[in-house]
Amino acid sequence: MQNTVEYTDGKVSPATIELLISERDNGKTLRELGQKYTRSYQRIGYLLNKYDSLAALLPETKVAANLGYPKKWLAQLREKGLIKPRKLGFWLYSEEQVRQIPSLIADTRKCAQCGKPLPKGAKRFCIECREYRKRNWYNRQSPEGKAAHNKHCMAWREANPEKWKEINSRAIMKYEAKLKGLGK
Numbered sequence: 001m002q003n004t005v006e007y008t009d010g011k012v013s014p015a016t017i018e019l020l021i022s023e024r025d026n027g028k029t030l031r032e033l034g035q036k037y038t039r040s041y042q043r044i045g046y047l048l049n050k051y052d053s054l055a056a057l058l059p060e061t062k063v064a065a066n067l068g069y070p071k072k073w074l075a076q077l078r079e080k081g082l083i084k085p086r087k088l089g090f091w092l093y094s095e096e097q098v099r100q101i102p103s104l105i106a107d108t109r110k111c112a113q114c115g116k117p118l119p120k121g122a123k124r125f126c127i128e129c130r131e132y133r134k135r136n137w138y139n140r141q142s143p144e145g146k147a148a149h150n151k152h153c154m155a156w157r158e159a160n161p162e163k164w165k166e167i168n169s170r171a172i173m174k175y176e177a178k179l180k181g182l183g184k
């Protein structure tokens with residue numbers, strides 16, 4: 001049977017930890033374990049504590065899967081410093097942190113226009129607001145922006161008279177169809 005505390009990469013190996021845990025659970029005291037593994041009982045206590053506290057933590061991928069969020073959302077909370085999981089090669093969350101995540105997501109993933117929760121894939125605006133903003137792009141421009149846009153359009157018309165005619169006649173047909181549809 002193994003009688004020394006085994007180290008791999010400067011860390012106590014998981015096999016040793018398992019062994020310490022099973023012996024402790026079988027009633028061995030920290031002092032007895034310390035004598036057996038030639039370490040102080042404080043050191044043995046520290047190793048067991050560390051393992052116990054780590055065993056209760058959940059890795060980020062699992063937290064994301066349990067909550068049904070893309071992993072990226074959790075990464076964003078971390079990057080903003082809103083949540084501080086432990087780092088151990090990968091990110092580990094406590095139960096308390098996992099409980100906080102849904103409200104943090106709700107606070108941060110809001111449509112910048114209407115404030116409704118953002119769906120997956122949306123970055124700033126919800127789908128309705130994004131469509132609305134696309135349709136009303138011109139109205140949101142400054143007078144200078146509008147003037148620059150008009151100038152750009154007029155230049156394009158002059159450079160592409162055939163295409164412009166085609167587009168314009170299509171627009172007129174669409175407009176007339178719309179008027180008919182309205183019963184005018």
Ligand SMILES: [Zn+2]
Nearest residue numbers: 111114126129
């Ligand atoms: Zn919105």
